[in-house]
Amino acid sequence: MWPIRSALFVPAHRRDWVAKAIRVSPGAAVLDIEDSVPPEFKSQAMGYLKSEIAELAAAGVGAFVRVNPLHADTATELAAAVTEGLTAIVLPKARTVEDIRRLHDLLTYAEGRANLPHGTVGILPLPETAEGMRDASALAAASTRVRGIHGALSGPVSGDFAQAFGFRATADGIEQLYLGSKLVLDSRAAGAMYPIAGIFGTPMDDLAATERLIRRARDLGYTGVAVMHPSHIAIANAVFRPTPEEVSYFEGLLQAFEDAEKAGLGAVKYQGAMVDYAMLPLAREIVAESRRNI
Numbered sequence: 001m002w003p004i005r006s007a008l009f010v011p012a013h014r015r016d017w018v019a020k021a022i023r024v025s026p027g028a029a030v031l032d033i034e035d036s037v038p039p040e041f042k043s044q045a046m047g048y049l050k051s052e053i054a055e056l057a058a059a060g061v062g063a064f065v066r067v068n069p070l071h072a073d074t075a076t077e078l079a080a081a082v083t084e085g086l087t088a089i090v091l092p093k094a095r096t097v098e099d100i101r102r103l104h105d106l107l108t109y110a111e112g113r114a115n116l117p118h119g120t121v122g123i124l125p126l127p128e129t130a131e132g133m134r135d136a137s138a139l140a141a142a143s144t145r146v147r148g149i150h151g152a153l154s155g156p157v158s159g160d161f162a163q164a165f166g167f168r169a170t171a172d173g174i175e176q177l178y179l180g181s182k183l184v185l186d187s188r189a190a191g192a193m194y195p196i197a198g199i200f201g202t203p204m205d206d207l208a209a210t211e212r213l214i215r216r217a218r219d220l221g222y223t224g225v226a227v228m229h230p231s232h233i234a235i236a237n238a239v240f241r242p243t244p245e246e247v248s249y250f251e252g253l254l255q256a257f258e259d260a261e262k263a264g265l266g267a268v269k270y271q272g273a274m275v276d277y278a279m280l281p282l283a284r285e286i287v288a289e290s291r292r293n294i
Contacts, residue, residue, distance in 0.1 A: 001027070001028075001062050001087065002147060002193075002194050002223075003193075003194045003223035003224055003240075003289075004027035004028050004062055004087075004194070004196070004223075004224045005027050005223075005224045005225075005236055005237055005240035005241065006026045006027050006028075006224060006225060006226075006227065006232075006233050006236035006237050006240070007026055007027060007028040007029065007030050007062070007064060007196065007224065007225070007226040007227070008021050008024065008026040008028075008029050008030065008226070008227060008228075008229075008230060008232075008233055009029075009030045009032055009036065009066075009226060009227070009228050010029045010030065010031055010032065010052075011032050011036040011037050011045070012031040012032055012033050012037060012045035012046070012048055012049055012052060012065075013033075013037050013038075013041040013042075013044050013045035013048065015048050015051075015052065018031075018052045018055050018056065019055070020230065021056075021061075021230065022055070022056065022059045022061055023230075024230040024231075024233040024234065025061075025233065025234075025237065026061060026233045026237075027061070027062055027224065027237075028056075028061060028062030028063060028064050028087060029052075029056055029061060029062070029063060029064070030064040030065075030066055030090060030226055031045075031049060031052055031053070031063060031064065031065045031066070031081075032045075032065075032066045033045045033046055033049070033065065033066065033067060033068065033077065034066050034067065034068050034069075034092055035092075046076075046077060046080035046081075047080070049065060049080050049081045049083075050080070050081075050083045053065075053081075053083055053084075053085045053086050054083070054084075054085060056085060057084065057085030062087040062088075063085055063086050063087050064087055064088050064089070064090050064124065064226075065081040065086065065088075065089055065090065066089075066090035066092060066126075067081065067089055067090070067091065067092075068092070069091070069092050069093035070091070070093075070099055070102060070103065074102075074103070074106060075106050075109070075110070078106050078107060078110040079110055079113065081110075082107065082110035082111060082113070082114045082116065082121060083114055083116075084114070084116065086120075086121050087121070087122060088121060088122035088123060088124050088147055089103065089107065089121060089122070089123055089124070090124045090126055090150055091103055091123060091124070091125050091126060092126045092128055092160075093126070093128050093129055093132070093160075094125035094126055094127045094128070094129070094132045094139055095127070095129045095131050095132045096131065096132070096135070096139075097135070097138050097139065097142040099125075099139075100123060100125060100139050100142035100143050100146065101142055101143060103123055103143075104123065104142070104143040104145055107121050107123070107145065119144065119145060121145065122145050122146070122147040123143055123145040123146045123147065124146070124147060124148060124149070124150040124196060125139045125140070125146060125149055125150060126150040126198075127139060127149065127150075127151075127183070128152075128160035128161055128164055129164050130164045130165060130166075132164075133161070133164065133165060133179060133182075133183070136149050136182065136183050136186035136187065137185075137186035137187075137189055137190050138190075139186075140186055140187045140189075140190030140191070140192040141190035141191065141192075146190070146192040147192055147193075147194045148187050148192045148193065148194035148195040148196055148223065149183045149184075149186060149187035149192060149195045149196075150195070150196050150197075150198065150226070151179070151180060151183040151184070151195060151196070151197045151198065151222065152197060152198040152199075152200060153173065153176060153180055153197050153198070153199055153200075153213045153216055153217050153220075154169040154173075154176065154200045154201035154213075155169065155171060155173075155200070155201035155202035155209055155213065156169050156170055156171050156201060156202075157169065157200070157201035157202070158201065159200050159201060161176075161179070165179060167179075169201055171209070173213070173216060177220075180197065180216070180217070180220045180222075181220055181221070183195060184220055184221035184222060185221075188221070193223070194223045194224070195221065195222050195223060196222060196223065196224050196225060196226055197217035197220075197222040197224075197225050197226070198225070198226045198227075199213045199214055199217065199225050199226065199227050199228070199232065199236075200228065204228065204229045204231075205231075207231065207232070207235060210227070210232050210235060211235050211239065214227075214232075214235055214236050214239045214240075215239055218239055218240055223240075224236070224240060225240075241289075241290070242286050242287075242289055242290040246286055246290075247286065247287060247290045249271070250282075250283040250284075250286045250287050251287055252270070252271075253270050253275060253279065253283045254280070254283050254284065254287065256268050256270045256275075257270075257275065257279075257280060
């Protein structure tokens with residue numbers, strides 16, 4: 001299932017929204033029991049999780065659950081969430097290595113109770129704290145469950161990352177480039193190869209602004225994005241899917257290099273540029289990604 005190109009936030013108390021999410025073909029849905037759920041509906045949201053995850057799994061859609069920041073009843077939230085088909089837990093306000101290790105252990109217990117193999121459920125730390133952003137590499141390395149750091153790229157309406165970091169979000173986003181790049185590098189350096197960026201802070205109907213943020217996320221190295229509105233999923237899927245021109249270029253590169261190897265060469269001129277073994281991993285990755293259905 002990984003990398004997941006697109007994920008759609010769905011307030012878990014809105015049970016009927018899961019079917020609507022499936023219809024727009026996200027790679028995953030983020031079933032939220034945190035910020036998008038009023039306190040009086042959190043219990044109801046938790047009660048829906050397993051049936052929502054089953055519905056997503058039946059449709060071939062991944063299931064993330066964004067729990068609340070670690071607290072005394074996190075184990076209860078995980079008991080409601082951990083079931084066959086759950087892909088990962090998104091941990092907001094991730095701050096320390098101890099947070100990730102505690103979540104790892106709680107998931108191990110919950111997996112056992114649910115008769116799931118150990119390590120089935122991944123972790124996506126969401127470091128919405130200054131300490132978590134600074135130490136994101138350590139968060140990513142704290143558990144083999146961590147699939148990637150969950151960052152964020154914002155339009156001019158700021159959120160938790162901006163408040164914790166201290167920047168003022170703007171439309172061009174230059175103030176966020178350091179953080180966005182850092183979280184990608186921290187994630188990948190720790191072996192968590194699928195960093196995801198939340199896309200926030202633009203009007204829902206401003207599809208051009210949303211696309212700019214999604215393209216920025218891709219260009220910074222994120223392997224997918226989490227978005228707030230169903231209309232953004234098609235944009236994300238298109239941005240992260242290799243274009244026919246890219247596929248044609250890299251297929252040709254691989255063929256040219258194969259021909260060069262047969263002639264005893266370790267480098268070859270291809271479309272005006274010299275290419276060697278260093279270019280092959282990306283070419284193979286792009287061609288393989290183009291053949292995925294999700």
